[in-house]
Amino acid sequence: MDATDADIAAAPLPTDKTLSARQSVVVQFGRFLAINLKMFKIIRKDRH
Amino acid sequence: MARVVILGGGIAGHTAALHLTRMLGRTNEVVVVTPNSMWNWIPSNIWVGVGRMDTEQVTFPLAPIYRRKGIDHRQALATAIHPEGTSDDHTPFVEVTYTDPTRQGETARLTYDFLINATGPKLNFGATPGLGPDGFTKSVCTAGHAVEASQSLAKAIEKMKRGEPQTIVIGVGHGTCTCEGAAFEYAFNVEHEVRQAGVRDLADIVYLTNEFELGDFGVGGLTFTQQGFQTTSKLWTESLFRERGIRAITGAHVERVEEGVVFFEQVDGSKDSLAFDFAMLLPPFRGVDLKAFDADGVDISEKLFAPNGFMKVDADYTAKPFADWRAEDWPKTYQVPSYPNIFAVGIAFAPPHQISQPRTSPNGTLIAPSPPRTGMPSGIMGKLAASNITALIKNGSKAKMKTASMSDMGAACVASAGSGLRDGSAASMTMYPVVPDSVRYPVTGRSVADTYGEIGLAGHWIKALLHYLFIYKAKARPGWWLIPE
Numbered sequence: 390m391d392a393t394d395a396d397i398a399a400a401p402l403p404t405d406k407t408l409s410a411r412q413s414v415v416v417q418f419g420r421f422l423a424i425n426l427k428m429f430k431i432i433r434k435d436r437h
Numbered sequence: 438m439a440r441v442v443i444l445g446g447g448i449a450g451h452t453a454a455l456h457l458t459r460m461l462g463r464t465n466e467v468v469v470v471t472p473n474s475m476w477n478w479i480p481s482n483i484w485v486g487v488g489r490m491d492t493e494q495v496t497f498p499l500a501p502i503y504r505r506k507g508i509d510h511r512q513a514l515a516t517a518i519h520p521e522g523t524s525d526d527h528t529p530f531v532e533v534t535y536t537d538p539t540r541q542g543e544t545a546r547l548t549y550d551f552l553i554n555a556t557g558p559k560l561n562f563g564a565t566p567g568l569g570p571d572g573f574t575k576s577v578c579t580a581g582h583a584v585e586a587s588q589s590l591a592k593a594i595e596k597m598k599r600g601e602p603q604t605i606v607i608g609v610g611h612g613t614c615t616c617e618g619a620a621f622e623y624a625f626n627v628e629h630e631v632r633q634a635g636v637r638d639l640a641d642i643v644y645l646t647n648e649f650e651l652g653d654f655g656v657g658g659l660t661f662t663q664q665g666f667q668t669t670s671k672l673w674t675e676s677l678f679r680e681r682g683i684r685a686i687t688g689a690h691v692e693r694v695e696e697g698v699v700f701f702e703q704v705d706g707s708k709d710s711l712a713f714d715f716a717m718l719l720p721p722f723r724g725v726d727l728k729a730f731d732a733d734g735v736d737i738s739e740k741l742f743a744p745n746g747f748m749k750v751d752a753d754y755t756a757k758p759f760a761d762w763r764a765e766d767w768p769k770t771y772q773v774p775s776y777p778n779i780f781a782v783g784i785a786f787a788p789p790h791q792i793s794q795p796r797t798s799p800n801g802t803l804i805a806p807s808p809p810r811t812g813m814p815s816g817i818m819g820k821l822a823a824s825n826i827t828a829l830i831k832n833g834s835k836a837k838m839k840t841a842s843m844s845d846m847g848a849a850c851v852a853s854a855g856s857g858l859r860d861g862s863a864a865s866m867t868m869y870p871v872v873p874d875s876v877r878y879p880v881t882g883r884s885v886a887d888t889y890g891e892i893g894l895a896g897h898w899i900k901a902l903l904h905y906l907f908i909y910k911a912k913a914r915p916g917w918w919l920i921p922e
């Protein structure tokens with residue numbers, strides 16, 4: 390039988406603080422810049 | 438003057454066409470053969486499928502752009518490649534059948550000096566009885582399919598508003614499907630919409646996938662560093678499923694679908710069924726219906742195409758067990774060895790094998806996610822073919838060929854988990870390389886510094902921004918070529 394639902398039930402649940410940081414415009418503005426930088430790094434690597 | 442014919446005006450073919458006209462100028466001829474009059478930014482079909490966008494927002498007509506760029510646009514379906522021409526005239530050509538309403542059904546021969554096959558996938562709903570819009574499930578693979586999915590979803594939401602519980606099944610409709618990321622996105626977008634409609638408690642949402650475990654995404658999963666720990670995409674994805682209350686069935690091959698019921702087998706050989714009110718299951722992909730003939734008219738399709746219909750290129754197709762797979766098996770230039778003036782890019786090229794470990798159930802059923810060839814690698818391959826063809830036209834056999842193997846290529850993926858400028862969210866991921874390289878990165882197969890995952894509103898902003906940027910680029914507006922693939 391599939392253990393996936395049991396694995397899901399045992400997975401870490403984000404705290405309220407994490408959840409609100411994920412939706413906070415201020416925090417996410419910073420993350421927007423950081424993620425773009427990470428993606429830009431990958432794009433640069435792809436330019437052989 | 439050389440003539441380059443491109444089959445397929447999707448992400449890979451359209452990118453190749455625009456770069457070719459930029460690199461070659463108008464002294465050479467670029468022809469695009471593609472059956473649809475409209476270009477579709479497929480990733481945003483997810484939002485059409487939940488009613489957040491309409492088809493006009495994700496499609497635009499190709500003809501005006503090709504007219505402006507001096508590209509010869511043939512609204513037609515390629516049916517056969519003759520790489521050696523005929524016994525009388527050895528100029529290679531393709532046979533096409535027009536789908537253009539003014540020439541519907543007319544056939545023609547288009548000669549070429551260079552050919553790019555960028556025909557993408559055939560949506561193989563027929564592999565699973567009852568699957569797809571002609572059967573009992575919905576799809577979001579085309580903008581039209583997504584509209585139908587959205588209408589059906591709206592009906593399910595209406596029923597919940599009247600107090601009727603609904604079972605919603607989202608995933609993939611065959612053991613060998615790819616594009617699990619798209620199914621994942623649709624599941625979370627549907628969950629978001631149902632929550633927004635205030636009926637979340639009446640929806641049982643089940644993600645049904647061929648991935649052996651959550652977070653595999655057809656690439657064998659990822660290892661990330663987060664807050665000083667290495668974690669896996671499995672744990673990370675399971676956490677998101679827990680938070681959003683979505684159930685999952687993994688390692689599943691859908692055998693058939695009947696009205697309101699999906700029948701599936703799992704890797705352990707167990708068989709089960711699941712009743713549903715609304716289901717969106719992606720189809721497996723295969724190569725489109727293209728044949729190839731030699732100068733004497735003998736069918737040489739087996740020489741050019743793998744059994745799954747995708748075109749064989751400069752990859753190592755020797756059958757070998759998972760443990761022996763190597764990064765070098767993957768193609769570098771996407772040239773067809775026997776006909777080096779033919780390139781196959783995007784989904785159209787035949788991968789040497791899966792990326793994720795394939796598994797077989799005790800009943801002999803293959804449950805093996807096919808390798809994803811997402812937008813970014815498809816665009817990179819299209820540009821690569823354009824630049825190598827340009828070099829070959831300009832420098833002949835002295836041309837230095839560029840390479841872009843998927844084992845030396847990264848990908849940035851943003852999987853939407855709900856749309857909305859303030860309440861949207863997405864999982865942003867980067868991986869390098871797409872195909873793990875156990876020699877360069879012995880521990881996880883990938884560079885841990887460049888493999889990354891994060892969930893939040895910022896991901897939604899990026900996904901929305903990419904929608905506008907890529908449509909801008911595809912429309913070849915000023916500076917389009919500065920936007921990376």
Ligand SMILES: Cc1cc2nc3c(=O)[nH]c(=O)nc-3n(C[C@H](O)[C@H](O)[C@H](O)COP(=O)(O)OP(=O)(O)OC[C@H]3O[C@@H](n4cnc5c(N)ncnc54)[C@H](O)[C@@H]3O)c2cc1C
Pocket residue numbers: 444445446447448449450470471472473479480481482483513514515516555556557558577578616619725726727782783784785810811812813815850851852
């Ligand atoms: C629902 C969904 C969501 C997705 N989301 C993402 C995402 O978020 N990010 C991402 O990177 N990727 C995503 N993808 C994957 C992405 O769409 C593909 O990687 C990409 O479209 C592949 O490009 P392609 O040019 O190879 O194929 P396509 O874009 O499918 O283009 C193939 C073209 O060839 C044409 N054609 C077919 N047969 C013939 C023929 N016989 N002759 C001539 N032309 C022909 C087709 O009409 C089409 O225009 C998603 C896919 C789906 C289905």
